Amino acid sequence: MKEKIIAFIKNDITNESLEDIELQDDLLGTGVIDSMGMMKLLAFIEKEASFKIPPEDMTVENFMTLENILGYITKQNNAGLNDA
């Protein structure tokens, strides 16, 4: 998942070409991703991870860094498992 996300960001979202993205990099703060890019990323995640991201969860905290993103995805998957 991590690799997929990084690849997607590099290829489809960022304005300039990037080197590698670290887990802790502040994607939003550094302008690597803008609002529109974030929306694309969300759509991508929803597709790959097969769950819908509700608007309440679209927060800076959940998506600021790669680490946060992965953490959110895991949380959602676990929640899904618990329901089942």
Place this chain on the structure above:
Amino acid sequence: MTHNMMDNQKDMFLPLTQSQLSLWAGQRMHPDVPLHNVVYTFEIFGAIDEVIFENAFQELIKQTDILRTVFTEREGIPYQSVKPRLDFNLEVVDFTKKTDESFVENWIYERTQRPIALQEQIFDTVLLKLDGGRYLWFLNIHHLVTDAASNAIVYRRMASLYAEALNSGTKEPEAQNLFQSYVRYEERQQNDSENEDYRNYWRTKTEEVVEKPKLYGKKASEASTAAERIVVNLGKERSSKLRALAKRPEIRGWTEDLTLFNMLSTLYFTFLYRVSGQKRLVIGAPAHNRVERDFQHTAGLFIEVLPLMIEIDESDTFNSLLQKVKIETNSYLRNARPGMAGMAKDRDINTVLNYINVDFPDFNDFPTKTEWVHNGHMDSTHDLRCHVYDFNGTGTLHLAMDLKASVFSDEKAIHVPEHFLNLLDAFLEDINLPVGKPEILTSEEKNTLLDVGMSLPQSQNAILEYFEAHASKRSNMVALQYGDEVLTYSALNKKANQLAHYLQHKGIQANNKVALHFYRSTDYLISVLAVMKTGAAFIPIASDQPAERIEFILANSGCSLLLTEKGLIYNLNWDADKVIELSGKKEEIDLEPSNDLDIVCGPENLAYILYTSGSTGRPKGVLIQHKALNNYLLWAKDAYAINEKSMFALFTSIGFDLTITSTFLPLISGGRIVIYKENTSGPDTAILKVLDDNLVNTVKLTPSHLALFSGRDLSTSYIKTIVVGGEDLKVTLAKAIKSSFPDGIKIYNEYGPTEATVGCIVAEYNVEKHIATSVPIGKPISNMQAYVLDGYKNLVPKGVIGELYLSGIGLADGYSDAPQMTEEKFVENTFSSNSKMYRTGDLVRMNDHGDFEYLGRTDDQIKLRGYRIELTDIEANLANYPKVENCAVVLVEDNKTIPEDEVVNCTKCGLPSNYPDTDFDANGVCHLCTAFESYKEKANRYFKNDEQLVRLLTSKRGQNPNYDCISLLSGGKDSTYVLARLINMGLKVLAFTMDNGYISDQAKANVERIVESLGVDHIYGETPHMNEIFVDSLQRHHNVCNGCFKTIYTLSTQIALEKQIPFIVTGLSRGQFFETRLTEELFWDDSLDTDKIDDTILEARKIYHQESDAVKKLLDTSMFDDDEVFDKVEFVDFYRFSDVSLEEMLVYLKDKAGWIRPTDTGRSTNCLINQVGIYVHKKELGYSNYSFPYSWDVRLGHKTRDESLEEINEVIDEVEVKRIMQEIGYDKSEEDWANNDKLVAYYTGDPDISVKDLKAFISEKLPSYMVPTVFKHLNEIPLTNNGKVDKKGLKNLNSIQLAMDTPYTAPRNEIEELLEGIWKEVLQLKKVGVHDDFIALGGHSLAAIRVTARINEEIEVNFPLNKVFELPTIEAYSNFIEETLTTLLKE
């Protein structure tokens, strides 16, 4: 990446994108208006090489496809194409000599107005050379091809081309991104299945209609495009505070721009809420749509305006609202994609927030100031737009507010940004403030609103001073007139003085209180003056007050004496010594001296105490001092021009301050009072006698009284001045009154709660100015102030709705012996020190003329026929009855919910919107038309042709050699046509005419002429019971035709049986079929079987003849008891077989039948009583009984919509109608129709409580006008989701349901719920109880068909039609269904 190359080869005519289409449409509607000229000016502080600039621009054109785009139209559809080249020469203008800035500004403005020729060149640009070494680049590009981001792209490209040209000559042009690519991309997106979810989001979001907020009370207007732009620079401080807030964790979004957008949206929503009062709001926000990398460098129009929707709660703070906005914005971002604009209906958007994240760097390193020039117009569908930008990258935000001129006057427009900024500052100060709390008005506005109105000098002792002066100067002029009794001023004064002296001997001194319990009479007026002369205050108690209520008043007021008259003495639980029955003391009083007492009433002395309905169950005594009373009277005397010639009628209850006007005004002016006796029982209709006697020129009354004037001839009335108070005055009523009186009549609308002394805000009715639904209440009188405040006691901006608070000399001194309530209602006046203001509980707003408009109540107080009633007053008293647990009292408004002038008609068939349960779609087409489209074809199969008719009618020729059929000949056009055609077809016909007593002479002449010319045998039929049948029909069906038809059917069937004629042919029109025989439900069956329909109709007919109405009771209907009759005599509807238009029919009638349209029948073509039915139906139900059948005639193509509406709106001769109503014995009067509002009391507790006892109990506590008309036991009081009594639901039970003896019980299970739903729809009721009787509710045979068809469809069992008559309650039917289903399961 390969988009450009591929698309280049394609055909050059492209369709427009969603956004472009929208702009195109707007421009087409306003072709000469520059509303979409997007103009930027770039003020460049540096020397520009003009030649190089021109070259660069020419290169720009080559590289930027939008600049070469033109628009054409083919067959109404617009297309865009890109010219391969565009010749261009730069216009350079030298303004170096023009040092006056305004010269350049004007030039810019003028140039901006220049329309752009869309088929030729989409832009206009000029380079201005200015003084001081500056240049100004003027660039106008039509919005069709650009937005803010696009302009920045163009600008940057130009700057870079210029720099290149300047530095190193030309360079190889880069392949630039084409806008065309986006156009095709957008088109693909619209149809891409991947976007289904997004489309659904926008579709669902805009499914439910949200009202457009009325900004500052002004309704949204689409009339014009003229607009004003006001730009506000937020400044460094505000901007930096905003940015600082944007960093806070609870506020921040993905990016700073997004966060700022959220904050500004929050403010914008708050602003809209504060200036419109609306909590559910939709705004439009443009999405930039540059979703692919390439698009970020493409010039062109990309933005689409999509909706943001929010619901504000009263308790919301800025912060809590912001959290809501964040979520909404997130959803917006997730779903915003090119092509979505088509899915989101923008009909609800009248305001836009445009956050522009674009900046323009310096041009060629010269300092450059970029400005967006406003073209003076805006989209006609928007009323307000707010743009936020920082084009010059200064770090400070700019707000530009575009204000539609037709909604915002210049005066209002200035304040809009001020209000917004006040909110912004409050937000920056404390985001946890409730959104309703911060003040939004500027101090300048507050000062204007608080500007104290006129003030008149005060006279200490106005009443007695003036009265006594008249008594001495005009001693022989008549002051009072009561029947034959007449009192001159001097006689009146003498008697008043004598009584005053008498009272003094009884111990009455200044500031004492004396209660007066009288019928309207001279004694009452004498007593009022007498009490005042002693310096005491009087307490008027009307004759209709029950003893218990009087006792309370006497005790609560602390009064010393009760003066009354013989007819009103009770056994009061009060000191008998303190009760003086005047007539018994006449002799004693006559001995008293008759000189003036010369006691001066100081301004603070109490003048009177008036008791009004109190919400606790006890009346409240309002304390009015002399200064208050004087102020009102002196103002009124002047305003209404009262003088010695004024003659007032005293005919209203003395217990209402309405009557104070008529009591005192004449006496202080030297005028006369004509007193009208009260009815001692029943409603007081003295006003009618006032009109008949025609003695007075001035009246003070309520709108309910005015409503009684209708139908009377007032052209010779002496009344010149009408002062109306007590209730909302509707413009339709005022207009009608004005036109029925002679010219010169003045009508004043006087508003005022008892707590502010009779009237304190007044308007004179003006026919031209007052065109809304209600007449405004006007402006405050002398020495009175009115404030419109919101929930936080802030003054609201002019136009916005708020609660009315009153202040000034006219305020009461509180309530008698009720300190807590006094404190609650009379609060500190925060606008004027050391004074109070009274909170009225009335909702008002100030209109553009500075007049106040009344809009309703904030609570449970109602006005019923002019009486002010606290519903909780009644409830509190009712709850005291033993065994009553809980209760709720509501005012049930019986009638028309849509005022006449707001009715609209279906654009296809003309059906009016006040026809029950009518639904119109966005194109104004009614649900019947829409539904008909779906079964039209099937319906057509029901209709047959002439051949089939002849075959049918000759099929039983053996039975009767003389006649094939009876033809029902009414003399009207439809049935005459039928007869003529039947003869023409070679049939043997017996014509039958029923004389219902109202067939016109000319119609009869028609009948004679026709039967003779056609050589047809003819019988007249009649019944002596016709009038009773008419009355019964009016009562049951609100028309006369039902009764008449039924009688015709019955009588003709008799004849047919007697003479063994097998068929009776009716002239029922196709429109009438749909009204009486065919319903949509009959066509639900996919496999249409017309025989089945005929069977069903026959079933219905059988039931029809069994209904126990007047016809069944008074005529011999025994033949219908045996179903055989339906085999022996068959009814055949001619028009089922023959189709003819109105035009054809009339031609045929003229040529072949010699039929002449009667001139003596009005709308009908044969009958004089028909219009009575029309009149009554309209009065009782609000719409014409022909609306429905005529709409079918239109739907079927037999009439045009215009023809139908013309016929329906024809004027009825009211005088004649009323005469006939009397003749037949239908006695309903204007009063019965004028106000059908009822007080209904619902209670829980013991179901065996006798309603009679309950009513008697209440009558002892409350005056008659407060006693509910209907009492209904409920098992429990229904509650809303908030746990409050569902008063709205309770108001929805109609009068018949209320009249039923059975208690209302809501459905208790699924089947009952299903049935309730069906019954509700078919019977057009809002609620149906499970014990309510189908027939009593108006269910008849047609309704039975519909109800049964629906039940059968739902349950999938075929229940017979008549079951619903056998088991006429939901409970019974539902049990039957259950049983049936159980049985079926077992099988």
